[in-house]
Amino acid sequence: MDDEKWFAERFEEHRPRLRAVAYRMLGSFADAEDALQDAWLRISRAEVRAAEIENPAGWLTTIVGRVCLNALRSRRTRAEEPWDGRLPDPVVAEDGPSTPEDAVLLADDLGLALQIVLDTLSPDERLAFVLHDMFEVPFPEIAAVLEREDAATRQLASRARKRVSTARIPEQQRDVARQREVVDAFFAAAREGDLDALVSVLHPDVVARADFGAIKLPRPALVRGARTVAQNAKIGYVPAAELRPVLVNGAAAALVVRDGRPTNIMAFTVVDGLITALDIYGDPDRVRELAASALS
Template identity: 50%
Template sequence: MTPHDLLADQFQGHRPHLKAVAYRMLGSLSEAEDAVQEAWLRLARSDAGDIGNLGGWLTTVVGRVCLDMLRARKSRREESLEERLPDPVVSLADAADPEQEALLADSVGLALLVVLESLTPAERLAFVLHDMFGLPFEQIAPIVDRTPATAKKLASRARQRVRGATPNPDPDPADQRRVVDAFLAAARGGDFEALVSILDPGVVLRGDGGTLAGGMKILRGVAAVAGQLATFQRMATSATAHPALVNGLAGLVNTIDGRLISVMSFTISDGKISTIDILSDPDRLARLDLTRLEP
């Protein structure tokens, strides 16, 4: 094995972790892949013999790449006012490979990723690297060009915004699935009272149909969300609903004649639906790898 092949093999061992970091930073699977690939290119151009801690070095590089991508994205969105749901990670419970397992770890649901989108790039990096991956602030500080104390403050500010903004999901997958099944039954039957009974008073529904559909739309509260019962019923009676894990939480993948039309993610808290996230953007659905949905 050549030194280059050995280095590539070592890099592959770190790849699941690096993509998990990048996904939490960016909320985009394609951009996360780009960030990881850029880390490999920088590693291949470097003197790897001088790197004492390869995992730490690669995490730092990915962090810097993601920070630059977030800053560039923020500049573009300030001009376009674009909002969108993060990319969902969809799989069957028993069909995740190591990379999928890393992406799904800690049930980083779409609701949490939406909140992370509201942070500044530096806050998001400090929070993700410290709170989710345990990097010390001494290692985070150079990435954001701050002192360790300032990096700690960035993470603290982010933590305050995240805490309470997203409810903690119920831990039992079976309990989550029962509530999603109850939602589907209420939708199919057009049962308004049954639907209301499983919605949290502060329920939030986010639907992203893409640019042609007017971008992301948000509804808040039981009255507004239950008011979509007719839409839910049309979906439930015309489409085939496939139970799946969406970002580690109970969700549904909906198809018509084998064509993917939407991915739904549910956050279940205290036995009630607290968030529903629906991605129906045809362009983004076409890029999803749903081979793992096959039994």
């Protein structure tokens, strides 16, 4: 087998893992696919023989990591707040067992809350944390990508780990059926306009984030507190909308459909029977693209 064919076969073999690396690094499916295409161009032009590569998965992962690092460095500097106005792309799926591809993407229980925190890390911190803590790439290999000393690379991962720890991301309720009960109770209360019932299913410190792209919102895009979130949910509920149960990053969520067209995705984080976070996607074009697999 010639080297070019060997590289192509190894790349396809490890594509699910490589896509998962790019998704965690970039938070965007489109950017992740662009990164994989860029990585493949580099791989196909690499001046290395197949026989020289002892660990194909590790070698491919570091190449994808380097491409993603460059992409992150070219972006505008991220704000230090846990959310800068754009929600990362969620993994939207039908309400049921996950596909093998989604299972790879969502390994380590990658919820939206963690993905949002990852967006606050510096590019170098994010690479060190994602490759080491999520994909078990050895520090010397990560250091080579970053062109840093091994000790400095370990410090980057440690700082990122502290940032994630400080964010105090709650451990979501694992029983999706129980999550669904809480989500259904939320929508039932919103439908009835029952403010007290809405408050009763919300954690006192619940946070609600809304990303409508370029659409100007009549209300703040980020609100905190059970009563404030409940009031916004009560005002924003549209009785004519159809609510289709879906999964977002493996958790109970809803796809809002109006006149046969998907318009919103509503993702919930449920902890100990209460909603601690509500993330709303409202850009119709983006929603349609993200929800394509669930609608099929």
